[in-house]
Amino acid sequence: MNAIVNNNAAGLLGRADALATPAWAAETRAAGIAALRAHGLPTRRAEAFRYTDLAQVAQASFGENSPMGARGLGMPSLPLTRGAARLVFVDGVLRGDLSSLPPRPLSDAQALLGGLTSLPTQPIAAMNAALFEDGLFLDVPEGEDAGLVELVCVVTGARGAIGFHPRHVLRLGRRAKLTLLDTSDGAAGLAYLHNPVFEISLDEGAELAHVRIQREGRAAFHLSSVHCAIAAGATYDNFTLNAGGRLARNEIHAALNGPKAMCHMNGAQLVGDGQHADTTTVLHHAAPDCGSRQTYKTVLTGKSRGVFQGKILVSKPAQRTDGYQMNQALLLSEEAEMDSKPQLEIYADDVKCSHGATVGALDPAQLFYLRSRGIPQQAARSMLVEAFLTEATEGVGDEACRAALSEAVTAWWAQERA
Amino acid sequence: MLRIEGLTAEIDGKAILRGIDLEVPSGELHAIMGPNGSGKSTLSYVLSGREGYEITGGSVTFNGVDLLAMEPEERAAAGVFLAFQYPVELPGVGNANFLRTALNAQRRHRGENEVDAMQFLKLARARMKELSMPEDMLKRGVNVGFSGGEKKRNEVLQMALLSPKLAILDETDSGLDIDALKIVSEGVNALRSPAFSALIITHYQRLLDYIVPDRVHVLMAGRIVKSGGPELALALEASGYASVAA
Known part of the structure; x- marks a missing residue:
């Protein structure tokens, strides 16, 4: 990353400096600012961003961060699941009046903050660390089934083109279960930025189903990253629908840290004229007898671009790994482009790992x-x-x-x- | 019903059909027999409107209308049905949804009322029973994981549901054991009526023991070289295509 030192993150850094920082957030914020200062936002010279240029994000200017406690903003009608526990953010502000889940303050998650990210090489997480103020904190105790929880993020435009950088922290105790449906919606024609980061720890035998629906307005930027540590016998099951925004990148960094852990990462990208959608997964098999399944499907229309980068790293102790990755793209227009980069790095010798990619028309x-x-x-x-x-x-x-x-x-x- | 006159067609500049003349009147079943490469499948694709075939001459009329000027879906709605030699798999498309969508698309095109899901199920189950098809084939993806025999039975099921005026059976007998062959043949025979015609394309005489044609035509090198009654098929079986060509 040394070659990419620049100050193209000046706008973001200016906003970060202006934020009031409570003590519990200070360490994370400082690390984010330091990473942005040292590396800026990556250009396409950085291998991990070869197909996705964040220059547009660096050049854009986003409005003030959300002052806490703003009220009186309209809530768009959303197809919400009846009866589910719900946490709602509107224009970057947690709306207790619209939420049915008593929000637990993010300050309670201080010990977990920043534990799973590696900011110097993860600019999306670094941006969030420098600018986050709030987010969802869910801590499901051992053995409990928390059912379905909905995380709703909506940008109405009532406060202009905001930059919204929520940090969501989830911890599931041993054998705990949770289904999280996480939706992002926003006003069309508004060049806002939604930059959520999830830090997820799953203890032994825990099961998290994480379904994401990214349906931002077509002029918006959506830069998200999920960081997940999976203990022995636990399962992380992610499905991401990547459909909105002018520029969208979803990163998933998952680590199978204990034996017999499972990770499913599936998704669909729907990419229309003028859109750019990127799914980047980094999966680390660090323990023996773990399994992983990835299937991503991309449909492209008009002049659009889709990206899939999937790296599977199998460390030496990860014997009897069973890994599978498939990524398929359907090009419905001559002007659409798909870039696909599967990457296997295997250091264990008893491993079953397969991957495939197809790109074609109907x-x-x-x-x-x-x-x-x-x-x-x-x-x-x-x-x-x-x-x-x-x-x-x-x-x-x-x-x-x-x-x-x-x-x-x-x-x-x-x-x-x- | 179907009148083909001087039909010539080529693929990638290579002439496959070299002047076909054929008339199939209403209510008649005609068999087309011929060796590999004689143009049998090309004829079936040209009649049903598949892309990639250049029509270089001649005409095809179906009940007096220019068939070659119609889109494939228009030909289907007009009553032309092709039973594929190699039925296509459609992963993710449920068989029931596919069959009902096809049926209703044709009905809409003809200005008829659509059938609802309940009516359709009743209709489909009755036909499936006749064809000894397990009911779970409705729930599966179209032809996905079907055996060769199941695929062919699925073609005949579609034909039975869509009740075409002209059915083109492209080597429907290939890959069928004798029991499946009987079931498929019964499915075709059940459609026989004064308003139904069929072109039965086959390599072997065997199928014609079960579906007895009114006429048999021998196709060789893109032309019909001989026509006759059902006895012609038996003669071919006994002495081979070479004797006809001579």
Whole structure:
């Protein structure tokens, strides 16, 4: 990263310096500021950002951070799951009046803050560390099943093009369970920035299903990263629908730290004209007898660009690792581009690891088969696109989450084909 | 019903059909037999409108309408059905959804009422029973994980549900054991009526023991070189295609 030292993060640093910093946040903030100061935001010379240029983010200016306790902002109507515990942020502000989950102050998570990130090489996390103020803290005690919790983030535009950098911390005790449905929505045409970071610790045998629906406004920036430490016998199951924003990057950094831990990372990217969507996963198999499954599907229309980078690192102790990674892209336009970079780094000798990538247009044989049965061309194309995406979403176990995903996918496609 | 006159077609500049003349009147079943590479499958694809075939001459009319000017879905709605030699797998598309979408697309095109999910299920189950198909084939992805015989039965199920005026069966017998062959043949025979015609494309005479054609045509090197009654198929079986060509 030495070659990339510059001051292109000056705007972000200026905002960070202006923030009031409570004692519990001081160490994390200082580390974020130091990383941004030393490295700035990465340009495409940095290998990890070869396909995704953050220069636009560096150049943009985002409004003030959320002053705590702002009130009176409109809440858009959202398809919320009935009866689920819910935490709602509107325009960067935690809205107790709209939330049904008694928020636990993030200051309680001080001991967990920054434990899973490595800021000098993770600029998205560094940006968040420098500018975070609030976020969700969920601590599920040993043996408890916390059911479904919804995290709702909405940017209405009532406070302009804000920069919103929430830090969400989750800890699941031994054999604890949780399903987190996390949605990001925002006003169209507004160039705001949503930069959430999740720090997740799963103790032995814990199970977290984490379903993310990223549906920001089409002019927005969405830069998120998930950092997850998975102990023995625990399971982290992430599904991310990456559909909104002008520039969106979702990073997942997961580590299988104890034997027989599992990690599923699946997702779909829906990329329309003028959009750039990037999914980057870094999975570390650090212990023996662990399994991982990754399936990502990307559909691109118009002039758009999709990126998938997936790194699997299998350390020497991680014998009998069973890893699988598949990434498939469907190009529906001649101007769409997909960049795909799978990367395996294996140091153990008894390992089953496979990966594959396909990029292509709709299969003419499948299209003809449907049309020969009387299904008009447009409807036939729709059926095949929906089938491609259904294959990605049908693996999501929680019914309410699967329904929300399916609705988001259908709505996207209805808009794209119009 | 179907009239083909002087039809020539090529793929990538290579002539495959070199002047086909054929007429299939309403209510008749015609068999087209021929060796590999004679143009049998090309004929079926050209009639159903698959891309990639250049029509260089001749005409095809279906009930007096220019078939070659129609999109594949329009041909289907007009009553043309192709049973594929190699049915295509559609992962993620449920068989029931596929069949109902196809049925309703055709009905809409003809200005008829759509069938709802309940009506459709009733219809489909009755047809599936006739074809000895397990009911869970409705829930599975179209042709995904189906055996060769199940795929062919699924083609016949589609045909039974869509009730076409003209069915083109492209080597529907290939890969079928004798029991499946009987079931498939019964499915075709059940559709026989004065308003139903079929073109049965096959390599072997065997299928024609079960579906007895009104006429048999021999296709070689892109032309029909001989036509006759069902006895022609038996003669071919006995002496081979070479004897016909001579």
